[in-house]
């Protein structure tokens with residue numbers, strides 16, 4: 001099967017330090033990929049390169065048949081890439097439904113945007129709370145709202161940066177069910193520190209360390225990989 005996203009040789013340095021150093025990444029459609037690695041490994045920078053918020057020094061990125069290497073973030077979004085941030089980015093003074101409607105209108109128009117927004121809210125289970133101010137939702141529900149904002153764009157690829165950070169145990173279980181329910185329509189790239197979530201969700205795991213991919217494979221292989229254990233899992 002051909003990759004939905006393929007990145008080759010992606011490189012980006014900050015003040016001489018290679019935050020991302022010659023990374024290759026291939027995402028099969030309809031799968032869940034986790035990106036893990038110690039603090040400062042380059043995960044957020046890599047995602048920044050994929051979505052176009054950070055320019056690459058070298059390397060190429062193809063997405064759904066297009067070379068997107070030099071494309072602006074909104075053009076990548078229009079091709080079907082959505083992402084949620086590490087820090088919650090909802091508009092607290094707007095109603096929940098309006099937050100999702102705004103996100104939907106980034107890529108879709110009129111009645112289709114309205115339909116996508118309603119669908120996305122229902123998908124994360126917030127359809128009963130559309131009239132509440134987003135800022136009045138619990139932290140966990142705000143994180144779900146963010147996922148709904150990503151889904152409202154009907155993305156082919158949804159990138160989630162530490163989506164379970166700060167969630168209660170019971171919320172994490174619900175979140176995992178939600179992510180599974182998005183497959184195969186949506187492909188998922190997940191930056192995640194919670195190893196239970198990573199091992200429970202990912203089809204494949206890519207391990208970054210000091211800007212390089214040090215391992216990639218199925219969860220069981222990654223768990224047993226001595227290089228990964230030395231660099232990362234052993235330190236947990």
Ligand SMILES: Nc1ncnc2c1ncn2[C@@H]1O[C@H](COP(=O)(O)OP(=O)(O)OP(=O)(O)O)[C@@H](O)[C@H]1O
Pocket residue numbers: 014015017018019037038039040041042043044045046
């Ligand atoms: N805008 C920037 N300017 C300078 N250095 C940066 C910048 N962004 C990232 N870095 C550096 O690049 C390296 C990789 O950072 P990055 O945030 O991508 O790692 P990460 O794996 O996402 O870490 P964390 O798990 O802590 O979020 C770090 O050494 C960081 O200090």
